[in-house]
Structure formats: C-alpha cells, structure tokens
Amino acid sequence: xxxxxxxxxxxxVRDRAVQVAxxxxxxxxxxxxxxxxxxxxxIATTITRAxxxxxxxxxxxxxxxxxxxxxxxxxxxxxISATTLYAIVKDIQASLAxxxxxxxxxxxGHGGNYVLSNVVQESERMGLFPTEVDWNTARFEGxxxxxxxxxMHAGELETSILLHAHPELVRADYAxxxxxxxxxxxxxxxxxxxxxxxxxxxxxxxxxAEKGQYVLASLVKSFGQLLxxxxxxx
Numbered sequence: 345x346x347x348x349x350x351x352x353x354x355x356x357v358r359d360r361a362v363q364v365a366x367x368x369x370x371x372x373x374x375x376x377x378x379x380x381x382x383x384x385x386x387i388a389t390t391i392t393r394a395x396x397x398x399x400x401x402x403x404x405x406x407x408x409x410x411x412x413x414x415x416x417x418x419x420x421x422x423x424i425s426a427t428t429l430y431a432i433v434k435d436i437q438a439s440l441a442x443x444x445x446x447x448x449x450x451x452x453g454h455g456g457n458y459v460l461s462n463v464v465q466e467s468e469r470m471g472l473f474p475t476e477v478d479w480n481t482a483r484f485e486g487x488x489x490x491x492x493x494x495x496m497h498a499g500e501l502e503t504s505i506l507l508h509a510h511p512e513l514v515r516a517d518y519a520x521x522x523x524x525x526x527x528x529x530x531x532x533x534x535x536x537x538x539x540x541x542x543x544x545x546x547x548x549x550x551x552x553a554e555k556g557q558y559v560l561a562s563l564v565k566s567f568g569q570l571l572x573x574x575x576x577x578x
Contacts, residue, residue: 350403364447365402368392371410371454374418375498376544378515388453390509395567417537426459478566486559490547499546508556519549
C-alpha cells in the first residue's frame with residue numbers, strides 16, 4: 345500500500361487504547377509536471393504515519409480531495425467546497441466520539457484548506473497540524489534554503505519530503521522546473537495560473553531526500569507539543 349494507508353485492525357486500535365485520532369487531509373491538484381496530483385495527500389499521510397509511529401494514535405485514512413480551486417486551470421485538479429470539507433471533518437469527529445476517541449488532530453497537507461482553521465477554532469478537543477510555526481521550525485531544522493514566500497507550490501520543501509519518503513513519486517527531471525513568483529497578491533481572485541504557466545512556484549532543484557528526512561523529524565517533535573496541549577484524559 346506504499347505506506348499511504350493505515351493497515352491497523354480494530355484489535356490493534358483497541359490494544360493501544362488510543363485517545364487521539366489523526367486525520368490527514370490532502371488534495372487532488374496539479375503539482376507541475378514532475379509531482380503527482382496526490383502530492384498533498386502523500387505529504388499529509390507521510391506526516392501522519394511518522395507521528396503515529398512515534399505516539400499512541402489512531403491513524404485515519406486521508407481525505408484526498410479538498411479545496412483546490414486556485415489550481416482549477418490545470419487538467420486533473422478536482423475540488424470540493426469549503427462547506428463540504430468542514431462537514432466531513434465534523435462528521436468524522438462525531439463518529440470518533442461515538443467510538444470513544446474524543447480528540448482529533450487534522451494534519452493538513454494543502455495550504456488552500458483555510459476552512460480547517462475555522463473547524464478547529466469552533467470545535468473542542470481538536471487540533472490542526474502543522475501550524476505555521478511548526479513548518480517554519482521544520483524548514484530551519486531541515487535546511488530548506490528557499491524563503492517561505494518563494495517556496496509556495498511544488499518547490500524545495502514538498503519535493504524534499506517526497507524524495508525522502510516516496511522517491512518513486514518524484515520524476516527524474518524535478519530539478520528542471522524552478523519558477524519564482526513572490527508577488528501573488530491577487531491569487532485568490534485570479535488563481536495560481538496568473539503567476540505560473542507550469543504550476544510550480546519554488547525551487548525544486550534545491551530539494552534533497554536528506555532535507556526531507558530532517559523536516560519530518562522536526563515535525564514529529566513539534567507534534568508532541570500539540571499532544572501536551574490537548575491533554576487527553578487517561
């Protein structure tokens with residue numbers, strides 16, 4: 345299953361007595377010519393798998409289609425509304441509670457899923473990961489060179505994570521697709537295609553598997569701090 349789906353049985357979950365579930369939310373959207381449409385889903389699931397290996401958690405399967413409307417100009421991109429994504433997360437939380445798991449962390453792999461912040465703010469016993477601080481820490485500890493404003497989509501960070509965790513998903517010519525477009529002030533109105541013809545905004549040529557490994561290790565550490573905040577009861 346390429347590590348992208350959890351393979352636990354119900355007995356496994358029962359024996360670990362998990363109190364926190366982790367839901368990866370990805371997308372199905374363009375990531376240039378060298379990364380697959382499932383890139384954000386693969387990254388969200390990779391983070392979820394890493395934290396589930398480090399802490400007693402229920403690793404849920406990913407939400408694979410989300411709010412990718414800014415990428416609609418490229419073939420293959422599919423979106424759902426923010427209202428629908430909100431409802432999916434709330435329904436999952438309610439279902440978990442009925443089975444005795446009362447804490448949920450949403451691992452977001454797509455920056456356009458703004459509504460997830462609202463879901464978490466309006467809910468109890470729910471967290472959102474990684475935060476901007478978590479990502480910034482991971483970028484520093486991973487040695488990511490591209491400034492955060494420049495490394496927006498299919499760039500050094502995303503490519504590094506996949507080179508480490510799923511190198512088979514990265515096409516060999518990834519280093520040939522650098523494109524920078526730091527001024528994207530009207531992207532919500534115009535879409536990303538107003539700023540890039542290839543779909544890339546970043547410098548994938550700087551990506552390495554080693555950077556991806558250190559980024560992931562940093563995120564695992566940061567996740568422990570979120571667990572401390574949630575403080576599930578024993």
